[in-house]
Amino acid sequence: MKSHASTLLAEVRTFRQNHPDVRYVDLIALDIPGHFYGKRYPIEMLEKVAAGSPLKLPQNAVLLGVQGGLFKIGDYCFNDGDPDANRRLVPGTLKPVSWESQPLGQMLITSDGTEAPIEFEPREVLAKVLERLQHKGIHPVVAFELEFYLFDKKLDNGLPQFARDPLSDDADDQPNLHIERLSRFGEVLDDMAQTAKDQGIDITVITAEIGPGQFEINFGHLDDGMRAADWAALFCRSTRGVALKHGYRASFMAKPYLQYPGSGMHVHVSLYDGAGNNLLAAHQQQPLRHAVAGCLELLPHCMPIFSPNHNAFRRLGGTVNAATRASWGFEDRDACVRIPESDPRNLRIEHRLASADANPYLVLAAILAGLEHGLEAKQDPIAPLNEDRSSGADFPLEMLDAVRAMQHHAVLRDKLGAEFVDVYCENKRQDHLAFQQEIHAREYRWFL
Incomplete structure (x- = not known):
């Protein structure tokens, strides 16, 4: 001490x-x-x-x-x-x-x-999962990817405005993946990356995403899952601050535009033993299949974590690469759980379902709990999307249904802690009900 x-x-x-x-x-x-x-x-x-x-x-x-x-x-x-x-x-x-x-x-x-410790503190929930895995000789290596939108700093009657292209002063209102957008917004993006590095965060790849003013930042792989989640949390804070300094508003809101792609939190996870061997790659990758099966089994019961608010559910089944069923596949971005092409040493899953505004500690805890459950249960998963495009299991697409599916699931209560599950579900239920306590103009248009 x-x-x-x-x-x-x-x-x-x-x-x-x-x-x-x-x-x-x-x-x-x-x-x-x-x-x-x-x-x-x-x-x-x-x-x-x-x-x-x-x-x-x-x-x-x-x-x-x-x-x-x-x-x-x-x-x-x-x-x-x-x-x-x-x-x-x-x-x-x-x-x-x-x-x-x-x-x-x-x-x-x-x-x-x-x-x-506070049993329902997000960092404590993840700490318990990581400690349990460590006692079992399982050591995760984790990398987060976060998508976000840039908007103009000023709102228009409460609605977001497209970010202004600093070179032309026109609105960046055309969805595209052009590399030139990285140059046009280079000053603010460079400051975001450098500020993150000053916070100790290993920034790697920066991508212009499909949505107007949408970008993605990748972080380096870490053999410390807690630190990886810390990076994701701290990056969101610094990125919002840097954007305001440059006259923009950065948002990790899951679905700011109905017509454009939402923003996700993608998490890459591989599992190693104490000798550094990739556990997922052993025995002709059979543990990988078990881990995927566990992830898919728990996924419908973790939806309040992966989609933590009303807006996040709007992202599911959207325009690009956002699933509406629990699915998996090799090199398939339509799947919730994607297996990127890699050598056996780097074999991993990419969990793609969580929204960018989800809590990174809880997202990682839920993913690891699914992997752990799969390795214990040793069940084979459903067919991958590569073999059957209709393969998948239903999951809740509305918050109150999702809370009911989460609260009484025995495996989840055991893996994440019963006290946390009860507190979290009630928090989400109350937030959702509070959100409904306002009459919007559309209701008057429809029903007055």
Whole structure:
């Protein structure tokens, strides 16, 4: 414990030496909907926390709804006295914030690894899954890919406007994959990539996607699944900030335009043993088939995680590469679970169903739980799309149906934790009901 504190203290002191103009540091964590919450600490107080002083925040901050309000969930929020819970600093995450008007730092905090972790904290849910796999001698290697849209900074009566091409000042309203779009938006994209690298994130490939103003960023493969999810979460935060600095609005909203492709969170996962052998490639790739079968079996029960809001369900069955059934295939982007072509050493699955605004910790936890279940059950999957284009299993396409499918599934409750599943499902149910509590103009047009 003393060694851990000394490492953190050295990190804070080095940061202060390298960034003497930084007076405050944002201590941040991801809540259930995937938003950061936290506190802004004076740098002097951060040094005390690193040395061992308590760091406490309200436990129920994790339960915030999409709009920031609290819902009554069991005895939480309104019958528990709103207790504090201990958090800890995450080593290696203290970095400068370059997109704000004043010099700042930021650092991740979490309850996992404390004496009393919050069972429904997203990072703690993933930590439990990773720990269980490690005890079984299974070591995931993970890489995220995130799609997002750029919009004009100003909304038009609450509606997004196309991003302005900085060279022509025309709206980037033509969907295409042209490489020239990377050059036309090069200044903001380069800043996003460099800022992410300054946060310690390994940015690799940048792609202009099909939608107008839509791009994709790939991250490097990591043998630390938690760190991979940290990267995805931190990238969303920095990208929004950099976009605003350049006069744009960056959004990971799943389906901002009905007529154009939605934005997804694609996750590549391979599994290795302690000797570095790819477990999926053994025995003529039979474990790969078992893992795929487990993923597909749990997928219909994980839909509130993969599609965490009303808009995310709009993305399913959309214009390009968004499935409406649980399916798999080799080199097939219409499948939920794609097997990219690779050598046995790099054999992996690419899980393509989650929306870009899903919680990366929970998405990865759900995927790993499916893989683990498949390796245990040793069942063969349904036919791949390469053999049967109609192959697939139905999954819920509406939030309340999805919550019902998730809440009482025995395997999921065992793999992700019953307390988390109950809390998460009620959070999603309440968010969905709150979303419905507004009459839109269309209803008056149709029914008045």
